[in-house]
Amino acid sequence: xxxxxxxxxxxxxxxxxxxxxxxxxxxxxxxxxxxxxxxxxxxxxxxxxxxxxxxxxxxxxxxxxxxxxxxxxxxxxxxxxxxxxxxxxxxxxxxxxxxxxxxxxxxxxxxxxxxxxxxxxxxxxxxxxxxxxxxxxxxxxxxxxxxxxxxxxxxxxxxxxxxxxxxxxxxxxxxxxxxxxxxxxxxxxxxxxxxxxxxxxxxxxxxxxxxxxxxxxxxxxxxxxxxxxxxxxxxxxxxxxxxxxxxxxxxxxxxxxxxxxxxxxxxxxxxxxxxxxxxxxxxxxxxxxxxxxxxxxxxxxxxxxxxxxxxxxxxxxxxxxxxxxxxxxxxxxxxxxxxxxxxxxxxxxxxxxxxxxxxxx
Amino acid sequence: xxxxxxxxxxxxxxxxxxxxxxxxxxxxxxxxxxxxxxxxxxxxxxxxxxxxxxxxxxxxxxxxxxxxxxxxxxxxxxxxxxxxxxxxxxxxxxxxxxxxxxxxxxxxxxxxxxxxxxxxxxxxxxxxxxxxxxxxxxxxxxxxxxxxxxxxxxxxxxxxxxxxxxxxxxxxxxxxxxxxxxxxxxxxxxxxxxxxxxxxxxxxxxxxxxxxxxxxxxxxxxxxxxxxxxxxxxxxxxxxxxxxxxxxxxxxxxxxxxxxxxxxxxxxxxxxxxxxxxxxxxxxxxxxxxxxxxxxxxxxxxxxxxxxxxxxxxxxxxxxxxxxxxxxxxxxxxxxxxxxxxxxxxxxxxxxxxxxxxxxxxxxxxxxxxxxxxxxxxxxxxxxxxxxxxxxxxxxxxxxxxxxxxxxxxxxxxxxxxxxxxxxxxxxxxxxxxxxxxxxxxxxxxxxxxxxxxxxxxxxxxxxxxxxxxxxxxxxxxxxxxxxxxxxxxxxxxxxxxxxxxxxxxxxxxxxxxxxxxxxxxxxxxxxxxxxxxxxxxxxxxxxxxxxxxx
Ligand SMILES: Nc1ncnc2c1ncn2[C@@H]1O[C@H](COP(=O)(O)OP(=O)(O)OP(=O)(O)O)[C@@H](O)[C@H]1O
Ligand SMILES: [Mg+2]
Numbered sequence: 059x060x061x062x063x064x065x066x067x068x069x070x071x072x073x074x075x076x077x078x079x080x081x082x083x084x085x086x087x088x089x090x091x092x093x094x095x096x097x098x099x100x101x102x103x104x105x106x107x108x109x110x111x112x113x114x115x116x117x118x119x120x121x122x123x124x125x126x127x128x129x130x131x132x133x134x135x136x137x138x139x140x141x142x143x144x145x146x147x148x149x150x151x152x153x154x155x156x157x158x159x160x161x162x163x164x165x166x167x168x169x170x171x172x173x174x175x176x177x178x179x180x181x182x183x184x185x186x187x188x189x190x191x192x193x194x195x196x197x198x199x200x201x202x203x204x205x206x207x208x209x210x211x212x213x214x215x216x217x218x219x220x221x222x223x224x225x226x227x228x229x230x231x232x233x234x235x236x237x238x239x240x241x242x243x244x245x246x247x248x249x250x251x252x253x254x255x256x257x258x259x260x261x262x263x264x265x266x267x268x269x270x271x272x273x274x275x276x277x278x279x280x281x282x283x284x285x286x287x288x289x290x291x292x293x294x295x296x297x298x299x300x301x302x303x304x305x306x307x308x309x310x311x312x313x314x315x316x317x318x319x320x321x322x323x324x325x326x327x328x329x330x331x332x333x334x335x336x337x338x339x340x341x342x343x344x345x346x347x348x349x350x351x352x353x354x355x356x357x358x359x360x361x362x363x364x365x366x367x368x369x370x371x372x373x374x375x376x377x378x379x380x381x382x383x384x385x386x387x388x389x390x391x392x393x394x395x396x397x398x399x400x401x402x403x404x405x406x407x408x409x410x411x412x413x414x415x416x417x418x419x
Numbered sequence: 420x421x422x423x424x425x426x427x428x429x430x431x432x433x434x435x436x437x438x439x440x441x442x443x444x445x446x447x448x449x450x451x452x453x454x455x456x457x458x459x460x461x462x463x464x465x466x467x468x469x470x471x472x473x474x475x476x477x478x479x480x481x482x483x484x485x486x487x488x489x490x491x492x493x494x495x496x497x498x499x500x501x502x503x504x505x506x507x508x509x510x511x512x513x514x515x516x517x518x519x520x521x522x523x524x525x526x527x528x529x530x531x532x533x534x535x536x537x538x539x540x541x542x543x544x545x546x547x548x549x550x551x552x553x554x555x556x557x558x559x560x561x562x563x564x565x566x567x568x569x570x571x572x573x574x575x576x577x578x579x580x581x582x583x584x585x586x587x588x589x590x591x592x593x594x595x596x597x598x599x600x601x602x603x604x605x606x607x608x609x610x611x612x613x614x615x616x617x618x619x620x621x622x623x624x625x626x627x628x629x630x631x632x633x634x635x636x637x638x639x640x641x642x643x644x645x646x647x648x649x650x651x652x653x654x655x656x657x658x659x660x661x662x663x664x665x666x667x668x669x670x671x672x673x674x675x676x677x678x679x680x681x682x683x684x685x686x687x688x689x690x691x692x693x694x695x696x697x698x699x700x701x702x703x704x705x706x707x708x709x710x711x712x713x714x715x716x717x718x719x720x721x722x723x724x725x726x727x728x729x730x731x732x733x734x735x736x737x738x739x740x741x742x743x744x745x746x747x748x749x750x751x752x753x754x755x756x757x758x759x760x761x762x763x764x765x766x767x768x769x770x771x772x773x774x775x776x777x778x779x780x781x782x783x784x785x786x787x788x789x790x791x792x793x794x795x796x797x798x799x800x801x802x803x804x805x806x807x808x809x810x811x812x813x814x815x816x817x818x819x820x821x822x823x824x825x826x827x828x829x830x831x832x833x834x835x836x837x838x839x840x841x842x843x844x845x846x847x848x849x850x851x852x853x854x855x856x857x858x859x860x861x862x863x864x865x866x867x868x869x870x871x872x873x874x875x876x877x878x879x880x881x882x883x884x885x886x887x888x889x890x891x892x893x894x895x896x897x898x899x900x901x902x903x904x905x906x907x908x909x910x911x912x913x914x915x916x917x918x919x920x921x922x923x924x925x926x927x928x929x930x931x932x933x934x935x936x937x938x939x940x941x942x943x944x945x946x947x948x949x950x951x952x953x954x955x956x957x958x959x960x961x962x963x964x965x966x967x968x969x970x
Pocket of ligand 1 (some may be wrong): 094250
C-alpha cells in the first residue's frame with residue numbers, strides 16, 4: 059500500500075503533446091480510474107508511472123519518495139496489460155511465479171504464494187495449463203494474479219476488460235474490485251467505458267487531449283461535472299439554446315428566465331440537462347414553481363424494457379431526449395402529438411460553450 | 420526540466436557494441452577498398468587512373484561486357500523458368516507440388532560452384548553425355564564459355580524468381596481476377612493485364628537477386644569460363660598477380676561490380692516505388708484442374724525444370740561413389756574418393772565445420788540482439804543498423820575479402836590469423852540471413868511481452884533472455900541454419916583469405932576441379948550437400964512458411 063503523487067507530468071511524442079501538466083494525488087489503497095476517449099493519453103500516463111518511457115517534465119512520488127531514478131524493473135509497480143501479455147511459452151504457474159523468482163523469493167514461499175493467489179483469482183485448478191489452453195477471461199485473471207502476487211506498491215491496469223464480452227466484463231468488474239479491496243493495493247485503472255469507471259472507482263479522473271478535466275468521486279463526476287466535456291463524456295446531455303436580454307438568459311424554447319450573468323453573450327453559454335431529469339407529459343401542463351414547461355411534439359418513442367426513450371422536438375426545432383420509467387400513456391402517443399417537457403430548474407447546468415468550457419452555474 | 424534523450428540503458432550499450440562491430444567489420448573494409456581504388460599502385464598517390472584504365476582498356480571493358488551479358492541472360496533465363504513454374508504451381512493442381520518446392524529450395528542452397536563442374540562432368544570435353552553422343556557420332560555443344568555460364572546461372576538462380584513469385588501469386592486477391600474476367604478479359608489478357616502486374620514487385624525482387632548474385636558469382640565463370648572472363652574472375656586474378664603489391668586494379672574492378680549491383684537495386688526500387696499494392700487476403704485464389712495434353716505438358720515442364728536443376732547435385736553424389744585411381748575413373752564403384760579426402764585433406768572438413776560453426780554462434784547472438792534493436796528501438800542508430808544489414812547482400816565475397824586483407828593484415832589490426840579472418844568474414848557476410856529471419860519473428864511478438872517481464876522486475880537482459888529469446892527461437896534457428904548453409908559453402912572470399920592451415924571444403928573442391936580431380940571434388944561436394952540437406956530438413960521443421968525462410 060502506498061500513496062501516489064503525480065506532479066506536473068508532461069510527455070511529448072515529437073511534436074504531439076500526449077500529456078500536459080498532469081497533477082494527481084492518489085490516496086493509499088484507493089481505486090483511481092483514468093477515463094477518457096481514445097487517444098487522450100491514458101496509456102501514456104500509465105506507462106509513465108510504470109517507467110516504460112521517460113517523461114519530458116514532472117515527477118512521480120510513491121509514498122513521498124520520488125521514483126524518477128528507478129528503471130522500470132525496480133519500480134515495484136505491478137501492471138495488468140490490455141492484451142494480458144501472458145508469456146505463451148511457460149505454464150500459468152511459471153507465469154505467476156516469474157516476478158517472485160526475479161525477487162529471489164525462497165522456492166517454498168513461491169509455491170505457497172502462487173497457490174494462494176491462484177485461489178484468489180479462482181484458477182487453482184489451472185496452474186499447470188499452458189496459456190493457450192485458457193479462455194480470454196482466465197488469461198486476464200492470470201495477468202492479474204501475476205501482477206498482484208509480487209505485492210506491488212501500486213497496481214496499474216490498462217483496459218483489462220476491454221477484450222472480453224459484455225457479460226464477462228460485468229462479472230469480472232466486481233471480481234477485480236473485490237480482489238483489489240481484499241489486498242488493499244493502490245490501483246490506477248484505465249478505461250474508456252464510463253459505466254465501468256463509475257461502478258468501480260473511488261475516484262474517477264476524466265482526461266481529454268492530455269489534460270485532466272476533473273478528478274472526483276463517481277457521484278460528483280456525474281452530478282457535478284466541472285466542465286462541458288465531463289458532462290457530455292460521462293452520461294448523456296441535452297443542450298438547449300439560450301437568448302439574452304439585459305443581463306439575463308432565458309430558454310429560447312419556453313421563454314423561462316434561467317440564468318443571470320452579465321459578462322457573456324448568449325452564444326457563449328450552453329445549457330445542459332440530463333435526459334433522465336426530463337419528464338414528458340401529454341398535452342398542455344402547467345408547471346410547478348420549480349419547474350419549467352417546454353411545449354414540444356413527439357418525434358419518436360422507443361420502449362427498451364426497463365426504460366423508455368422519448369425523443370421530442372420543440373417548436374424552435376431543438377431535439378430533447380428524455381429517459382424515464384415506461385408510461386403506457388406516452389408510449390401509445392402517435393408521433394407528432396403535442397406534449398409538454400418538464401424540467402426542474404435545479405437540474406439545469408450552464409457551461410461556457412467551448413468543448414471544455416467550465417461550469418458557470 | 421525538459422529531457423529529450425532516453426536514459427541510457429542496457430540496449431543503448433548493445434546498440435553501441437553492434438555499431439562498433441559493424442563499422443569495424445563492414446564499413447571500414449569497404450571504405451578501405453573504395454579508397455584503394457583511387458590510389459596509384461606504384462606512387463601511392465591519389466589518382467583516377469585506375470578507373471580510367473578500366474574504362475579504356477579493352478581487357479576490362481570486355482570483362483564488363485561479359486559480366487553484364489551473363490548477368491542479364493542468366494537473370495532472363497531464371498525468369499523464363501521461374502515465372503511459369505510459379506504460375507503453374509500456384510494456380511493448377513499439380514501432382515508432387517511439395518516435391519517441386521523442396522527441390523527448388525535444395526537447388527537454391529546447394530553449394531554454388533557444384534553446378535559448374537557437374538556440368539563439365541556431363542557436357543565437358545570428357546563428359547559422359549558428350550562421350551555418349553560422341554560414340555554414336557553426334558557432336559554436343561561444349562559447356563565452356565558464355566552459354567555454359569548462362570545455363571548454370573539460369574538453373575541455379577531460377578528458384579529465387581520461382582519462390583518469390585509463387586508466394587506473391589498465392590496472395591493475389593482473387594477478386595481482382597474475377598473483376599477482370601467480369602469486365603470481359605480473356606484468361607490470357609487477365610494474366611498479362613492483371614495478375615502479372617500485381618506480382619511484378621515480387622518478380623522484380625527475385626530477378627534483382629539473380630542479377631546481383633550472377634554479377635558477383637566467381638566459381639561458375641572461374642570453372643567454366645576458359646577464355647571468357649568476367650569482372651569477378653578478373654578481380655580475383657588481378658588480386659593474385661598484384662599479391663605483395665597494392666591490389667588497386669582488383670579493387671577498382673570490384674567497385675565496378677558493386678556499382679552495377681547498386682544501380683540495379685536502385686532502378687528496381689524506383690520502379691517499385693510507383694507500384695505499391697496493398698494486398699488483402701480476403702478472397703484467396705483457387706486452383707484449377709488441368710486435363711489432357713495441357714496437364715501432361717505442365718507436369719512435364721515443372722518436374723523437368725527442377726530435375727534438370729537438381730541434376731548437378733545428383734551427378735556429384737553419383738561421381739563420388741565411382742571407383743578411382745588417382746584422378747582417373749577406372750570403372751565400377753568404390754569409396755576411394757572418400758578415402759582420399761580423408762587422407763589428404765581431413766583438415767578441410769574440420770575447418771569448414773569449425774569456421775562455419777564459430778561464425779554461426781556469432782551470427783545467432785548478434786541476430787537476436789540486432790533484431791531487437793531494429794524492431795524495438797526507433798532511433799537513428801537502429802535505422803542505421805537496419806540499413807547496414809542490406810550492405811552484405813550487395814558486396815561480392817571477393818571485395819569483402821580484399822577489404823579484410825587491406826584492413827586486418829596490416830597496421831593496427833595486423834597479424835590476425837587467417838582462420839579468424841575467415842570466421843569474421845563468414846560472420847559479417849551471412850549475418851543478414853540471421854537478422855532478417857529473426858526480425859520477422861520478433862515483429863510477431865507483442866512488445867508488451869517484454870514490458871510485462873520488466874514490470875515484474877526482470878532487468879532488460881533477463882527479460883530478453885527469458886521471454887524474448889524463447890519467443891523468437893524458431894526464427895532464430897531458421898536464420899542461423901541459413902547462415903550456416905551459406906557460410907559453409909562460401910568460396911570466393913575464402914580463396915583470397917585462406918592459407919595452408921585454414922583450407923576449407925569449397926576451396927578443396929575448387930582446387931580439385933582445377934586439377935581435374937573430379938572424384939575428389941565430388942566426395943567433398945557430397946559431404947557439403949549432405950550437411951546442407953540436414954540443415955534444410957531442420958529449417959523445414961522450424962518454419963511455417965517454407966518459401967520465405969530461404970529468400
Ligand atoms: N509511440 C508513440 N509515438 C507517437 N505518438 C504516440 C505514441 N504513443 C501514443 N501516441 C499518441 O499520444 C496520444 C495518447 O496516446 P495514448 O496511447 O496514451 O492514448 P489512450 O488514451 O491510451 O487511448 P486508447 O483509449 O485508444 O488506448 C495519442 O494521440 C497517440 O497518437
Ligand atoms: Mg490505451
